[in-house]
Amino acid sequence: MSVHRPWRMWSAVLRETYGARVHKISLDLGAGCPHREGLGGKGCIFCDARGGGSGAALAGISLAEQVRKGAEVCLHRFGATMAILYFQSYSATFLPLEELCRRVEEALTEASRAVTVVGVAVGTRPDLVPERVLDFLTSLAEQPVLRKNATRGSAEGTCPPFPETLQIWLELGVQTTDPAGLVWLNRGHDLEAIENAFSRSRQRGLHLCAHLIAGIPGEAPDQLERSARLVTGLGAEAVKFHPLHVLRDTELEQLHREGAFVPLSLDEYCRHLASALFALPEGTIVQRLTADAHPPRLIAPEWIARKNDVLAQLEDLLARRTLQP
Secondary structure (H helix, E strand, O other): OOOOOOOEEHHHHHHHHHOOOEEEEEEOOOOOOOOOOOOOOOOOOOOOOOOOOOOOOOOOOOHHHHHHHHHHHHHHHOOOOEEEEEEOOOOHHHOOHHHHHHHHHHHHHHHOOOOEEEEEEEEEOOOOOOHHHHHHHHHHOOOEOEOOOOOOOOHHHHOOOOOOEOEEEEEEEEEOOOHHHHHHOOOOOOHHHHHHHHHHHHOOOOEEEEEEEEOOOOOOOOHHHHHHHHHHHHOOOEEEEEEOOEEOOOHHHHHHHOOOOOOOOHHHHHHHHHHHHHOOOOOOEEEEOOOOOOOOOEEEOHHHHOHHHHHHHHHHHHHHOOOOO
């Protein structure tokens, strides 16, 4: 018997909304994080020097060049003429607000020379969304979609056959809603900070996405499901799922080598993920189903590098799932 799937995949939602493929261009502002010592210092035990992103800032690649390269990939690899700019690495809102505003505007202007920009996504920590940042993101949500080569505010730029204003996403690195799990990961914030960030952001009408991790030692077998229920109850309309994995030059790598951390197997991860997916409220958007890392940066588990195999095994598990009496 087939089972109803309450979630919606991100790519399908974007295509339905905009009538064509929309690609996410990941950008690195080199913003750092209040929980790290510079760009290379320690923070959460799983985070490496790239801060969860491309490492472009560490490599000295300018924001304009990142945007240009991202637009080329968008157009020529994926055949997409529309994009969402994703400020991914580290905690983007750790920058001084004036600098964050300036650099977002720089990226919007540069990207619109090649593609139509339909949205902006900002990744950060739950304890790093002060009211002034929310003011800025709210003002962005009032700006028109910026069509390729269109002048800001022109009729050409403000009358597309889809939503007329930028879609603004605030992506919060929740990781887990288990207080003990937050401590084990060395997140540096508690559950109250998560609840507070969602409460204040939801009041602004921003689109909210929560990042969740499976496989944290000591957590209950159904913790990923519990976390998914809690964040969607707090207002997250989208979720990104990741298995806890070991990257080179992290504290987690040392724990792994000492035998203090053993990653989930592919089968275990798929089962945790399937349970969490079916726990989602109707219409929840799933933006990501697994991590994206490869050797030599990836230490373990090796199956993460085989993304197609991960998705295939998950799909097989979902297809075989039957309704419980």
